Amino acid sequence: MPRVYVASDLVDAQLLADVLHGHGIAARILNAHAAGALGELSFIDVRPEVWVSEPRDVARAEPVVAAHDRRGPSAPDRRCASCGEPNPASFASCWQCGGWVEPAESA
Ligand SMILES: [Zn+2]
Known part of the structure:
Protein backbone atom coordinates (compact mmCIF):
# COMPACT_ATOMS: atom_id res chain seq x y z
CA MET A 1 0.00 0.00 0.00
CA ALA A 75 -6.10 29.15 0.86
CA PRO A 76 -6.12 30.67 4.34
CA ASP A 77 -8.00 28.89 7.09
CA ARG A 78 -11.28 30.30 8.29
CA ARG A 79 -12.44 30.16 11.87
CA CYS A 80 -15.60 28.44 13.03
CA ALA A 81 -18.01 30.94 14.60
CA SER A 82 -19.10 28.35 17.15
CA CYS A 83 -15.93 26.73 18.45
CA GLY A 84 -13.15 28.82 16.91
CA GLU A 85 -11.56 25.87 15.17
CA PRO A 86 -9.64 26.79 11.99
CA ASN A 87 -11.16 25.20 8.88
CA PRO A 88 -9.84 24.98 5.31
CA ALA A 89 -11.23 27.68 3.05
CA SER A 90 -13.08 25.07 1.01
CA PHE A 91 -15.19 24.04 4.01
CA ALA A 92 -18.62 25.64 4.35
CA SER A 93 -19.20 24.14 7.78
CA CYS A 94 -16.88 23.28 10.64
CA TRP A 95 -15.20 19.88 10.45
CA GLN A 96 -15.23 19.66 14.23
CA CYS A 97 -18.67 20.86 15.35
CA GLY A 98 -20.59 21.33 12.09
CA GLY A 99 -21.13 25.05 12.79
CA TRP A 100 -21.05 27.94 10.36
CA VAL A 101 -17.62 28.93 9.12
CA GLU A 102 -17.07 32.66 8.63
CA PRO A 103 -15.96 33.70 5.15
CA ALA A 104 -12.41 34.92 4.96
CA GLU A 105 -12.29 38.71 5.33
CA SER A 106 -8.86 39.14 3.80
CA ALA A 107 -7.12 36.81 1.42
ZN1 LIG B 1 -16.77 24.46 15.05
Whole structure:
Protein backbone atom coordinates (compact mmCIF):
# COMPACT_ATOMS: atom_id res chain seq x y z
CA MET A 1 0.00 0.00 0.00
CA PRO A 2 1.90 3.10 -1.21
CA ARG A 3 2.02 6.43 0.57
CA VAL A 4 1.14 9.35 -1.69
CA TYR A 5 1.12 12.33 0.67
CA VAL A 6 2.32 13.59 4.04
CA ALA A 7 -0.19 16.09 5.35
CA SER A 8 0.44 19.17 7.47
CA ASP A 9 -2.42 18.18 9.76
CA LEU A 10 -5.36 15.85 10.04
CA VAL A 11 -7.77 18.21 8.29
CA ASP A 12 -5.39 18.38 5.35
CA ALA A 13 -5.14 14.59 5.24
CA GLN A 14 -8.90 14.10 5.46
CA LEU A 15 -9.54 16.66 2.74
CA LEU A 16 -7.20 14.86 0.34
CA ALA A 17 -8.64 11.45 1.24
CA ASP A 18 -12.13 12.77 0.49
CA VAL A 19 -11.01 14.14 -2.88
CA LEU A 20 -9.36 10.82 -3.73
CA HIS A 21 -12.53 8.98 -2.79
CA GLY A 22 -14.38 11.34 -5.10
CA HIS A 23 -12.12 10.12 -7.90
CA GLY A 24 -12.92 6.52 -7.04
CA ILE A 25 -9.55 5.95 -5.37
CA ALA A 26 -9.55 4.14 -2.04
CA ALA A 27 -7.31 5.99 0.41
CA ARG A 28 -6.47 5.62 4.08
CA ILE A 29 -5.02 8.01 6.64
CA LEU A 30 -2.20 6.75 8.84
CA ASN A 31 -0.89 8.45 11.98
CA ALA A 32 -4.26 10.18 12.30
CA HIS A 33 -4.35 9.75 16.05
CA ALA A 34 -0.67 10.31 16.66
CA ALA A 35 -0.97 13.88 15.38
CA GLY A 36 -3.72 14.85 17.81
CA ALA A 37 -7.18 15.88 16.69
CA LEU A 38 -6.77 19.48 17.85
CA GLY A 39 -3.26 19.97 16.50
CA GLU A 40 -2.01 20.93 19.93
CA LEU A 41 0.70 18.27 19.82
CA SER A 42 2.12 19.61 16.58
CA PHE A 43 5.60 19.87 18.11
CA ILE A 44 5.71 16.10 17.82
CA ASP A 45 7.01 15.36 14.38
CA VAL A 46 4.40 12.78 13.42
CA ARG A 47 2.25 13.92 10.54
CA PRO A 48 -0.83 12.26 9.12
CA GLU A 49 -0.06 10.31 5.96
CA VAL A 50 -2.40 9.48 3.09
CA TRP A 51 -1.96 6.03 1.59
CA VAL A 52 -3.61 4.60 -1.50
CA SER A 53 -5.02 1.14 -0.91
CA GLU A 54 -4.37 -0.18 -4.42
CA PRO A 55 -0.89 0.23 -5.97
CA ARG A 56 -2.50 0.46 -9.41
CA ASP A 57 -4.29 3.65 -8.29
CA VAL A 58 -1.07 5.53 -7.56
CA ALA A 59 -0.71 6.90 -11.09
CA ARG A 60 -4.26 8.24 -10.96
CA ALA A 61 -3.74 9.65 -7.48
CA GLU A 62 -0.63 11.64 -8.37
CA PRO A 63 -2.30 14.54 -10.25
CA VAL A 64 -4.99 14.71 -7.55
CA VAL A 65 -2.35 14.96 -4.86
CA ALA A 66 -0.42 17.57 -6.85
CA ALA A 67 -3.53 19.72 -7.25
CA HIS A 68 -4.30 19.36 -3.55
CA ASP A 69 -0.76 20.33 -2.64
CA ARG A 70 -0.82 23.50 -4.78
CA ARG A 71 -4.07 24.60 -3.19
CA GLY A 72 -2.78 24.31 0.36
CA PRO A 73 -0.79 27.44 1.28
CA SER A 74 -2.79 29.82 -0.92
CA ALA A 75 -6.10 29.15 0.86
CA PRO A 76 -6.12 30.67 4.34
CA ASP A 77 -8.00 28.89 7.09
CA ARG A 78 -11.28 30.30 8.29
CA ARG A 79 -12.44 30.16 11.87
CA CYS A 80 -15.60 28.44 13.03
CA ALA A 81 -18.01 30.94 14.60
CA SER A 82 -19.10 28.35 17.15
CA CYS A 83 -15.93 26.73 18.45
CA GLY A 84 -13.15 28.82 16.91
CA GLU A 85 -11.56 25.87 15.17
CA PRO A 86 -9.64 26.79 11.99
CA ASN A 87 -11.16 25.20 8.88
CA PRO A 88 -9.84 24.98 5.31
CA ALA A 89 -11.23 27.68 3.05
CA SER A 90 -13.08 25.07 1.01
CA PHE A 91 -15.19 24.04 4.01
CA ALA A 92 -18.62 25.64 4.35
CA SER A 93 -19.20 24.14 7.78
CA CYS A 94 -16.88 23.28 10.64
CA TRP A 95 -15.20 19.88 10.45
CA GLN A 96 -15.23 19.66 14.23
CA CYS A 97 -18.67 20.86 15.35
CA GLY A 98 -20.59 21.33 12.09
CA GLY A 99 -21.13 25.05 12.79
CA TRP A 100 -21.05 27.94 10.36
CA VAL A 101 -17.62 28.93 9.12
CA GLU A 102 -17.07 32.66 8.63
CA PRO A 103 -15.96 33.70 5.15
CA ALA A 104 -12.41 34.92 4.96
CA GLU A 105 -12.29 38.71 5.33
CA SER A 106 -8.86 39.14 3.80
CA ALA A 107 -7.12 36.81 1.42
ZN1 LIG B 1 -16.77 24.46 15.05
